[in-house]
Amino acid sequence: MTDIARLKDKFLKELKKEKSPEKRRKICKKYIEEELSSVFCSLKDLSSKERAKVGEKANEFRKFVLEQMSSAKGEAKEEKEWIDITLPGEEPELGSSHPLTKLQLRCKDIFLRMGFISVEGPELENEWYNFDALNFAKDHPVREMQDTLFVKQEKRSALPSEKKLLMRTHTSPVQVRYMEKRRPPFRIIVPGRVFRNEATDSSHEINFYQLEGLMVGEGVSVANFKAVISFFFRELFKSDVDIRLRPSFFPFTEPSFEVDVSCSLCGKKGCSVCGKTGWLEVMGAGMVHPNVLESAKVDPEKFNGFAFGLGLDRIAIIEHKVSDIRLFYSGDLRFLKQF
Numbered sequence: 001m002t003d004i005a006r007l008k009d010k011f012l013k014e015l016k017k018e019k020s021p022e023k024r025r026k027i028c029k030k031y032i033e034e035e036l037s038s039v040f041c042s043l044k045d046l047s048s049k050e051r052a053k054v055g056e057k058a059n060e061f062r063k064f065v066l067e068q069m070s071s072a073k074g075e076a077k078e079e080k081e082w083i084d085i086t087l088p089g090e091e092p093e094l095g096s097s098h099p100l101t102k103l104q105l106r107c108k109d110i111f112l113r114m115g116f117i118s119v120e121g122p123e124l125e126n127e128w129y130n131f132d133a134l135n136f137a138k139d140h141p142v143r144e145m146q147d148t149l150f151v152k153q154e155k156r157s158a159l160p161s162e163k164k165l166l167m168r169t170h171t172s173p174v175q176v177r178y179m180e181k182r183r184p185p186f187r188i189i190v191p192g193r194v195f196r197n198e199a200t201d202s203s204h205e206i207n208f209y210q211l212e213g214l215m216v217g218e219g220v221s222v223a224n225f226k227a228v229i230s231f232f233f234r235e236l237f238k239s240d241v242d243i244r245l246r247p248s249f250f251p252f253t254e255p256s257f258e259v260d261v262s263c264s265l266c267g268k269k270g271c272s273v274c275g276k277t278g279w280l281e282v283m284g285a286g287m288v289h290p291n292v293l294e295s296a297k298v299d300p301e302k303f304n305g306f307a308f309g310l311g312l313d314r315i316a317i318i319e320h321k322v323s324d325i326r327l328f329y330s331g332d333l334r335f336l337k338q339f
């Protein structure tokens with residue numbers, strides 16, 4: 001038996017005794033660094049014939065030890081990475097709908113049950129749909145009433161109002177966009193985000209959500225409006241709330257109303273949410289102005305209807321007694337996780 005064969009024998013015996021892959025790896029390392037390196041060192045003392053023979057055997061053995069070493073290393077790694085599949089897993093954190101989204105869906109659901117359909121329109125609107133088509137006079141100060149975020153455009157003042165861009169200040173432009181392409185009767189709601197050029201405070205944001213409503217047909221009356229809206233609020237608040245209409249002004253409705261709902265929190269007795277009045281102001285509304293029907297190519301002699309605009313944020317603030325509208329847009333999880 002050659003010295004190398006004897007060394008291999010010894011190596012295998014040592015290896016066999018060791019169960020732990022980490023220790024087996026150490027044995028291999030010892031053989032490479034100590035045993036084999038002394039064999040290679042002693043080669044210089046041999047005759048060239050012997051040197052070639054022993055050298056070849058030693059190299060073969062070295063290769064063998066290295067192979068053992070890398071398989072022990074692999075096993076050691078596997079051992080370290082072993083996972084207990086019987087342990088309970090880490091539960092992924094699930095997101096949830098935003099409180100305003102939830103409210104929007106509840107509102108939609110009630111109107112869909114009354115035969116309304118839900119449609120959408122662009123947030124980047126032009127001046128024609130946002131103002132002109134809705135009977136806002138060209139130079140009337142009412143355009144300033146809603147502080148508008150206009151979009152910078154080259155030679156803007158020379159452009160026709162169809163080309164002048166702005167962020168829509170209300171969802172009402174969708175009334176015209178919807179009507180001009182279809183024939184009455186219409187029953188639609190338009191939930192959506194709107195934008196105003198506001199200095200923000202606890203009750204003002206530069207963007208918020210509205211839910212527009214429009215019902216147009218033959219002989220639609222204010223009584224129809226009251227019936228629809230009373231049903232809506234009773235379903236929404238799950239309580240027998242009352243509705244009150246007060247005269248108001250919007251260029252796109254005539255007559256126009258502010259709609260108040262009796263406070264469902266105190267039952268009209270007066271509380272901090274309703275400012276001790278027993279009533280909550282929740283929407284603007286009115287009978288669609290004939291000029292708006294004309295802009296949308298609907299014959300005002302034959303058809304009429306009502307429209308309303310509900311402020312979703314305001315309803316959410318009332319329902320959840322939220323102190324600051326800006327919380328809805330802050331992305332603060334401590335706030336959002338409460339819903």
Ligand code: PHE
Pocket residue numbers: 169170171172212250253284285286307308309310
């Ligand atoms: N668009 C109005 C607003 O933003 C609300 C409204 C809608 C009023 C429809 C009347 C009819 O204040």
